[in-house]
Amino acid sequence: xxxxxxxxxxxxxxxxxxxxxxxxxxxxxxxxxxxxxxxxxxxxxxxxxxxxxxxxxxxxxxxxxxxxxxxxxxxxxxxxxxxxxxxxxxxxxxxxxxxxxxxxxxxxxxxxxxxxxxxxxxxxxxxxxxxxxxxxxxxxxxxxxxxxxxxxxxxxxxxxxxxxxxxxxxxxxxxxxxxxxxxxxxxxxxxxxxxxxxxxxxxxxxxxxxxxxxxxxxxxxxxxxxxxxxxxxxxxxxxxxxxxxxxxxxxxxxxxx
Amino acid sequence: xxxxxxxxxxxxxxxxxxxxxxxxxxxxxxxxxxxxxxxxxxxxxxxxxxxxxxxxxxxxxxxxxxxxxxxxxxxxxxxxxxxxxxxxxxxxxxxxxxxxxxxxxxxxxxxxxxxxxxxxxxxxxxxxxxxxxxxxxxxxxxxxxxxxxxxxxxxxxxxxxxxxxxxxxxxxxxxx
Numbered sequence: 061x062x063x064x065x066x067x068x069x070x071x072x073x074x075x076x077x078x079x080x081x082x083x084x085x086x087x088x089x090x091x092x093x094x095x096x097x098x099x100x101x102x103x104x105x106x107x108x109x110x111x112x113x114x115x116x117x118x119x120x121x122x123x124x125x126x127x128x129x130x131x132x133x134x135x136x137x138x139x140x141x142x143x144x145x146x147x148x149x150x151x152x153x154x155x156x157x158x159x160x161x162x163x164x165x166x167x168x169x170x171x172x173x174x175x176x177x178x179x180x181x182x183x184x185x186x187x188x189x190x191x192x193x194x195x196x197x198x199x200x201x202x203x204x205x206x207x208x209x210x211x212x213x214x215x216x217x218x219x220x221x222x223x224x225x226x227x228x229x230x231x232x233x234x235x236x237x238x239x240x241x242x243x244x245x246x247x248x249x250x251x252x253x254x255x256x257x258x259x260x261x262x263x264x265x266x267x268x269x270x271x272x273x274x275x276x277x278x279x280x281x282x283x284x285x286x287x288x289x290x291x292x293x294x295x296x297x298x299x300x301x302x303x304x305x306x307x308x309x310x311x312x313x314x315x316x317x
Numbered sequence: 318x319x320x321x322x323x324x325x326x327x328x329x330x331x332x333x334x335x336x337x338x339x340x341x342x343x344x345x346x347x348x349x350x351x352x353x354x355x356x357x358x359x360x361x362x363x364x365x366x367x368x369x370x371x372x373x374x375x376x377x378x379x380x381x382x383x384x385x386x387x388x389x390x391x392x393x394x395x396x397x398x399x400x401x402x403x404x405x406x407x408x409x410x411x412x413x414x415x416x417x418x419x420x421x422x423x424x425x426x427x428x429x430x431x432x433x434x435x436x437x438x439x440x441x442x443x444x445x446x447x448x449x450x451x452x453x454x455x456x457x458x459x460x461x462x463x464x465x466x467x468x469x470x471x472x473x474x475x476x477x478x479x480x481x482x483x484x485x486x487x488x489x490x491x492x493x
Contacts (some may be wrong), residue, residue, distance in 0.1 A: 095398060103472050104472070118337045
C-alpha cells in the first residue's frame with residue numbers, strides 16, 4: 061500500500077484536528093515511526109492549549125457597556141447637526157422672537173437630503189454632459205476599476221448599473237466634489253448620442269428616501285436614496301423615458317446589495 | 318437591524334479576545350473593537366449577503382489592528398513592562414503558571430506580525446484555514462506555511478527564554 065507523502069500541511073492540520081479520519085490515521089502512523097517529529101507535534105499542541113488558556117479569560121469577561129451594539133447604534137442615530145446649522149437655527153429663533161420672521165427665507169438651511177443630491181446631479185449634468193473633449197475621466201472599458209474607485213472613495217460598495225437593456229451604453233465616469241463630499245458620476249448615452257448622468261454619494265441619513273422628480277432648464281432628474289446611498293439620474297430625455305429608467309436602476313441596485 | 322444585533326452581538330467576546338491578544342493593552346484593544354463594531358454597523362448593508370459575518374468582522378478588526386500596529390511601529394512608542402500597571406498585562410504574573418504565560422505572551426509579542434495573526438486566528442479563535450485565509454486576504458497555502466513557521470518560532474523563543482535565564486532568577490525580570 062502506498063501512502064501519499066506526509067507534508068508539513070498534514071502536520072499542522074493534525075495539530076488543529078482538521079484532518080479526515082483516514083488521513084489522520086496515516087499521519088499518526090508516520091509519527092509513531094518518527095519520535096522527533098512526534099515530539100514537535102506534542103509541543104505545538106501544548107502551545108495551542110497554552111494560548112487558548114492565556115486568552116480565554118478575556119472572552120469570559122462581561123462585555124463593557126460601550127461595546128454593546130445597542131449603545132453603538134444609539135450613538136450613531138443621535139443627530140449630528142453641524143455647529144453652524146445649530147447656530148443658524150438659534151439665530152432664526154431669536155430673529156423670529158423679535159419679529160424678524162421675514163428673514164427666514166434667506167437664512168434657512170441649504171437644501172439637504174435628496175433635494176441637495178438632485179441639485180448636485182443637475183449641476184454635474186450641466187457641466188459634463190455637453191463636454192465633447194473629455195466627458196468622462198475613466199472609460200467604460202474600466203467599469204470594474206470605476207466601481208473600485210467609487211467604492212474606495214465613497215467608503216462603501218458602489219456598483220455600476222448596466223442600462224444597456226434600455227438602450228443606454230455606459231460611457232464611463234469620474235469622481236466629483238459635492239458640498240457633502242465625494243460623489244461618483246457615471247455617464248451613459250444612447251444610439252443617438254443623447255447623454256444622461258447618474259450621481260451617487262452616501263447620504264447623511266441612513267436608509268431609503270422616496271424618488272423625487274426635479275427639473276432644471278431642459279433637463280429632468282430623478283433622485284432617491286437606498287440604504288443610505290443617494291442616486292440622482294439627470295438627462296434631457298423625455299420624462300416618460302427617464303422615469304422608468306430611474307425605476308429600473310432602483311430595482312437593480314436593490315437586488316445587488 | 319435586529320438581524321444585525323442577533324448576528325454580531327454573540328461574537329463580541331471573541332473579537333475582544335483577538336484584539337487583546339494582538340494589542341495586549343486592554344484599553345487599546347477595546348478601542349479597536351469599538352472601531353470595528355462602528356464600522357460593521359455603518360457598513361452592514363454593504364456586507365455580502367452570502368458572506369460569513371464572523372470572518373467579515375475578524376477581517377475588519379484585523380485590518381484596523383494592522384494599521385494601528387504600523388502607526389505604533391512608526392512612532393516607536395511602547396510601554397516598558399516594568400511601568401505597566403498590572404491591569405494592562407493580559408495575565409497576572411504571580412505564580413509559576415503566570416511565569417509560563419509571561420513567557421508565552423512575550424514570545425507571541427516577538428513573532429512577526431503576519432505570523433501572530435495566523436497563529437491566533439487558527440489556534441485561539443478556532444477559524445478554519447479557509448476562514449483565516451479570507452480574513453487575512455491571503456491564499457490558504459500561505460496560511461499553512463505561516464502557521465508552521467509561527468509555531469516553530471514560538472517554541473524556539475520560549476525555549477530560548479528559559480534556557481537563557483540564569484537559574485534561580487525570576488523569569489519575569491527578563492521579559493521585555
